Amino acid sequence: MEEITKAVKAFTLEQGADVVGIGSAEAMNTEARKLQTPEENLPGAKAVVSFGIRMLNSIFKSPNIRISRASYVYLHHSLDNIAWKIAGFLEERGFDAIPIASDVPVEMMERGGLLADISHRHAAVQAGLGRVGLSGHFLSPRFGPRVRLVSVITTAPLTADEPLKDEVCLGEKCRKCIESCPARAISEDGFEAKKCLSVMHEYNLYGLLKLMGKVLNAEDPEEKKRLIFDRTFSEIYMSLRSGDPPFCIKCVEVCPNGQVKTKLTP
Numbered sequence: 001m002e003e004i005t006k007a008v009k010a011f012t013l014e015q016g017a018d019v020v021g022i023g024s025a026e027a028m029n030t031e032a033r034k035l036q037t038p039e040e041n042l043p044g045a046k047a048v049v050s051f052g053i054r055m056l057n058s059i060f061k062s063p064n065i066r067i068s069r070a071s072y073v074y075l076h077h078s079l080d081n082i083a084w085k086i087a088g089f090l091e092e093r094g095f096d097a098i099p100i101a102s103d104v105p106v107e108m109m110e111r112g113g114l115l116a117d118i119s120h121r122h123a124a125v126q127a128g129l130g131r132v133g134l135s136g137h138f139l140s141p142r143f144g145p146r147v148r149l150v151s152v153i154t155t156a157p158l159t160a161d162e163p164l165k166d167e168v169c170l171g172e173k174c175r176k177c178i179e180s181c182p183a184r185a186i187s188e189d190g191f192e193a194k195k196c197l198s199v200m201h202e203y204n205l206y207g208l209l210k211l212m213g214k215v216l217n218a219e220d221p222e223e224k225k226r227l228i229f230d231r232t233f234s235e236i237y238m239s240l241r242s243g244d245p246p247f248c249i250k251c252v253e254v255c256p257n258g259q260v261k262t263k264l265t266p
Contacts (some may be wrong), residue, residue: 004093005159011089012051015082019140019147020051021127024160028118028126036117038153042098047158048151049086050120050127053078055146060253068249076102079150086152095156102150120149128161133169135177135251136191141168144258145251168257177251186251196248 005022012020025038025045038045059071083099090097100117121138124130130140137145141164178186185195218224 001157001159004156008049008086008089008156008158012049012082012086015085016053016078017051017082018054019129019142020049021124021129021161022158023048023050023123023126023128025153027160028123038118041100041117042096042153042155044096044155045153046155047160048118048123048127048153049158050123050129050149050151051079051082051086052124052129052140052143052147052149054143055148055252057146057259075148079148083150083152087154090152090154090156093156095154097152097154097156100151100153102148118151118153120151123151124149125163126160128163131164131166131168133177133255133257134171134174134188134191135169135181135186135255136193136196137252137255139168139255139257142258144168144255146255146258170256174256176254176256180250180254182248182250 009020009022025047028048029037029039029045038048053075055075056071059068062068079102080099083102087097087099100120102120121132124138124140125132130138133139133145135145138147138149139145140147172188178188181196183195185192215224
């Protein structure tokens with residue numbers, strides 16, 4: 001299977017991925033995690049193709065909040081598009097393959113009862129692309145946390161890469177993610193998703209679900225209107241005007257991993 005493994009990796013990079021690796025489906029099936037496994041998504045799964053596209057460092061320098069939102073949408077659209085092509089590439093060679101969406105449902109949503117289809121970051125760890133850091137983010141040796149991931153599960157018996165043995169995160173020697181987190185979701189003891197979501201998705205899916213609950217429970221029609229219009233429109237508008245973004249990726253911005261700049265020679 002070395003030949004097809006090399007072909008899949010080459011094809012993935014040709015389509016625009018910046019990093020790619022192969023993880024063992026069996027290793028992920030036996031992991032003691034409250035997440036769906038490759039086998040549960042595709043019976044007979046043998047391998048998981050994990051790949052990512054780097055984020056642009058420049059987006060963190062823009063005061064325009066729409067820039068970072070647009071980059072998020074672009075990255076996930078690109079990842080899903082490439083994943084679909086990889087699945088087709090494998091099917092044409094006689095194997096089953098399914099792409100797993102790069103965005104929702106995600107691993108952090110399991111506390112709300114919506115189980116992620118797979119943990120992309122743990123698939124990337126199995127594929128030897130990096131390690132999970134103190135902030136809970138996947139960290140690439142090359143790009144740090146500034147890389148978005150997606151996975152393709154397949155019955156092809158691809159040759160798995162070895163997981164990295166060396167740590168990527170500097171941990172308590174750094175503490176930049178701990179000190180920068182407005183939700184205080186990161187500490188020496190680990191990462192608390194619930195605290196993170198309260199800030200990161202204040203006006204996105206997490207906040208919307210909380211708001212819907214309040215609206216449904218409100219008996220006074222005027223209270224329902226106030227919750228919908230005052231909260232959603234007024235506060236979001238003011239947060240955008242004030243420069244205080246309605247979502248947060250501060251820990252990604254400040255992480256020193258992957259920030260080494262390289263210049264292209266003419």
